[in-house]
Amino acid sequence: MVDMEPQAERYCRLLIGLSLTLLTLGIGYLVVFQHYTCELPSDCGRPRSGVGCFPVLSRERLVLGLTLQWLFLTPSRTQCMSDPHVAGLCGSLRDASYTRVALGHALDEAAAFGATTTRIDLREYELPMFDPDNRDVGDADRLQRELRDADSVILASPMYHGSYSGVVKNALDYSGFDEFENTTVGLLGIAGGGFPTGTVEHLRSVCRALNAWVIPHQAVVPNASSQFEGGEFVDEKMADRVAVLGKRTVEYANIEPDPPSFRSSENVGGTD
Numbered sequence: 008m009v010d011m012e013p014q015a016e017r018y019c020r021l022l023i024g025l026s027l028t029l030l031t032l033g034i035g036y037l038v039v040f041q042h043y044t045c046e047l048p049s050d051c052g053r054p055r056s057g058v059g060c061f062p063v064l065s066r067e068r069l070v071l072g073l074t075l076q077w078l079f080l081t082p083s084r085t086q087c088m089s090d091p092h093v094a095g096l097c098g099s100l101r102d103a104s105y106t107r108v109a110l111g112h113a114l115d116e117a118a119a120f121g122a123t124t125t126r127i128d129l130r131e132y133e134l135p136m137f138d139p140d141n142r143d144v145g146d147a148d149r150l151q152r153e154l155r156d157a158d159s160v161i162l163a164s165p166m167y168h169g170s171y172s173g174v175v176k177n178a179l180d181y182s183g184f185d186e187f188e189n190t191t192v193g194l195l196g197i198a199g200g201g202f203p204t205g206t207v208e209h210l211r212s213v214c215r216a217l218n219a220w221v222i223p224h225q226a227v228v229p230n231a232s233s234q235f236e237g238g239e240f241v242d243e244k245m246a247d248r249v250a251v252l253g254k255r256t257v258e259y260a261n262i263e264p265d266p267p268s269f270r271s272s273e274n275v276g277g278t279d
């Protein structure tokens with residue numbers, strides 16, 4: 008991720024704007040004020056050079072123009088407009104998890120819209136129950152790094168007892184403002200029953216406390232056991248809701264941060 012402050016981002020946009028203006032002026036100068044080679048036959052009655060003549064951009068000038076574009080725009084583009092990076096955290100450890108399948112679908116869509124993606128499969132992490140006296144254990148550092156590297160994070164959780172899973176909660180407790188402040192977050196909930204909204208509503212509340220920017224669209228999949236066949240959604244509309252979540256994580260990856268929530272300013276003690 009290109010970890011840029013909003014001010015640096017504005018500066019970069021300004022740089023790109025200036026580069027584009029310079030480029031346009033440069034090419035304009037080459038095309039308008041230089042003498043042209045005329046493609047018209049000499050007896051066409053029009054001058055062989057000057058304003059009345061159809062301009063032909065010579066190969067040398069074209070190469071010069073493209074070189075200028077490369078010189079001016081490529082560095083600022085790489086710095087300011089790198090592909091967004093989306094991390095998806097799966098909150099189920101079950102081998103045949105529907106949450107993991109749905110999350111994969113959202114991440115595939117994010118990739119289709121130009122993002123690089125990381126799948127955080129917590130089965131592969133050593134993360135004991137969070138103990139504030141022992142924060143730097145197991146794969147805590149890896150998890151934090153992967154979250155920090157993301158412009159957007161998808162939190163995908165099964166519904167457990169009307170809320171999200173303890174696996175997600177444990178991962179969140181290893182994280183904090185450093186991982187989530189001003190990060191775009193997409194919420195995905197999967198439930199065995201028909202009323203899955205508690206999962207994403209509770210996660211939305213937690214994300215506000217962390218000053219994350221939570222995407223308004225949220226995807227919930229009820230009656231999970233009848234929604235998938237061979238690792239694919241059976242219902243196109245459901246697949247579409249999840250896909251849109253993936254797409255939004257790319258679209259809003261670099262949205263300007265909102266002011267911090269009042270809740271977050273009272274959310275002290277995380278690092279005491």
Ligand SMILES: Cc1cc2nc3c(=O)[nH]c(=O)nc-3n(C[C@H](O)[C@H](O)[C@H](O)COP(=O)(O)O)c2cc1C
Nearest residue numbers: 099101104105106165166167168169198199200231
């Ligand atoms: C401890 C536990 C609590 C659950 N609580 C609920 C619940 O409150 N509502 C519900 O609809 N499903 C509940 N379920 C069912 C899960 O949401 C469902 O099995 C889901 O598919 C699990 O996600 P997974 O397939 O990714 O593991 C619960 C499952 C477990 C294991």
